[in-house]
Amino acid sequence: MEAYIGRQPIFDELEQVYAYELLYRHNEKNYFEMPDADVATYDVIAKTFVSFGVDELSQGRPCFINFTENLLMSPIFEQLSAQLVVVELLEDIVITVDIIERVQELKGLGYRIALDDFLLNDDLLESEIFKYVDIIKVDFLLASEEERLKIEYLVRSYYPHITLLAEKVETVEEYTWARRHGYKLFQGYFFKRPQIIVTQEIPANILQYYRVIALLRETDPDINDLAETIECDMSLSYKLLKLINSSPKRRLNKVRSIKEAIISLGLRDLQQWLHILTYREMRDTKVSGRMEEVMRTSLIRAKMCESLARYNGGKLHSEYFLIGMFSLIDVILGRPLHQILEQLPLSEGVVATLNGEATPLQPYLQLVISLENMEIERIRQFAQQIEVPASAILRMHYEANKWAKQVH
Template sequence: MSKVLLAKQPILDRNRTLFGYELLYRTEDVDQVWDGELATVEVMINAYLNIGIEQLAGHYPVFINFTENLLTEKHLAKFAPKDIVIELLEDIELTETVKRSIKQLAEEGYRMALDDVTPALYRRWHEAGVMKYLTYAKVDFMETKEAFRRKDLADTIKKRYPSVSLIAEKVETLDEFDEAVASGYHLFQGFFFMKPELMESFEIPAYYLTYIDLIKEIDRMDFQLLKFAGKIQNDLSLSYKLLKLINSPAYRRIGRINSIERAVVLLGQAELKKWLYILALRDSLQHPALKGVDALVKSSYYRAKMCENLAEILVPEKKQEAFLVGYFSQLPAILRQPQDQLMAALSLDEIIEDALNNQENALTDLYRLTVAYERVDWPSVEILTEKLGLDDETVFQAYRDANQWIYTLFD
């Protein structure tokens, strides 16, 4: 069986908080005409058996495409209803057998979503009597372009099937997100949340600057590890956060670390800086002025670790800088500040700034590949993988490891 490469796309709620993921795939042979049923089976085998769904998506629900025949396949019954959302493709023929299968799956507790709902598709499913078995209806905002049609469709479904949650997919701008919220949609899929929503005045939050000051101290020529450990120990909150983080599976260690002094010595300057950056972003999740940033924070962590993983293969001497390229790429959207002012205030190394500004250097293509994989842009993934002299398996392993690392951070 040809190998399938997995990626996930976030689904957010009205508060822009992470709700779940859709699992998407691509075969290693992009020219292959890929059988949809085989692909779905391969996606599920990869996600549940080879990788572990928790390490890919955490505790969030996972949407997986199903073809007509797979609805009646008995071997799929081994997947518990709580683990998946069955996404029914729009070209499924509503035969009596299929309708019975949909009814039975609903009675067994499986959640189902109808993909690419249009007025015509809605009418067909309504007249066939199967809309009532759905949990979600997905409306493609690129396919249904007129705002009034998107609202009319939402109103019709909500009126007749109030238990069905509406998902607006391919929402790419904040204006489209606002429109979808106003039209009554419940969940949202697309990359609108990565668009910076800038505050009126430039101000880096005080809690973030506290971490930056510590990081700058590490960079000083006269830096002393034990003296720095004493400074952290005087901050009970920071001591607790740092010990908890480095005793998590995200940090590969032997034995438990019980003292800040030992932690600082074992980590060293470069790793210590990295973990302080990680803690700074985690604090964003509790900051009242920065609501709805959890998906962005996870994206920042993914990009940081994916860039680091790729750099470890290609330019190991630059892996710390690669980590920071990924990390800082989402900071303007998280802190809602302009990138140029933010970069200037943080005094980043030139190689990091250049990569973020799309200027060619040793890290630029690593960063581009990281973002392309996140956006499920398979053509760009293929081009960049070849350009960097990598293979699909290596890139997927880097992606998989990055997601496993994020899972351990939030476990």
């Protein structure tokens, strides 16, 4: 399943990339085609922090993201990075006292504020918000030269802390005019069209999202129940690990289980991200038969590896679950395994095993793979190595298939 996002560079006076604006895209067509701005913003945020990874998209530079009034007033900013996200207020937001107070609050959290497609008017509240604005974007297709001159005079005379950004600059004449009149940042087709960036995503099981949300709404959510429910869904498990890597509260220690991942992210943050992801995923997703089979195989491997470890009294049986779960992640995402593992906060033992190195976990995964391929001699070899009888292996395989069918 492919995921798309648009990324257009914003240049400084030296024509170096200063930042990127991230744009909603639903396919390879390079234009906006979603009437619901809330959905578009949720989609951009989910893709930035989960599908692609904010580090990969931003390359260490600020990212401009459009925010509607609904999203501006929401608690979503607790999950974002003030260092990387520039809050771009859409032009249709009506400036009110509540909006000004919210912008002031976000400034206090370290966010930079940009006004999109700005045009002058006589609203006194609009002038009040200028105290907290860092960047004003002026649309060179929309604003006349007279309007642009008025904006430049206002900023130069009364708000010198504000940086002017010329957007939709399409000719060398417009670029030269903007530089001559105090603009410091530039964006438009004259420099570069938005680039469509594509990645592969694991298809989501929306019902599983709702099951986790229901568990989180309980008075005292059970971490073990949450972990077991998330483990039933490969998409959720993968996204949870990606979130930990993208979170401003990123941990130094690697996780060895989904339970550890939940504790690391925190129940409140998990609940907020699930709402973001659910809002975004509430559309029909077509999943190929091949992808369904690969995901089902991953679940069977995960359950089998965990069951084998439990049989042997393994204390870290959740690590065994993870090596099975992510043993086909490169096939699902269509990317080199080492690149994927670099973006997941997995323990060294899990990473080494998935990379094919000899580890204490490796025989368990190899036994399960040999069982899939009906390689009798290799099954015997690995069964003897981990000291599990054939009768127990067959029973576990039956139970793993049954479990995978129930949850997927």
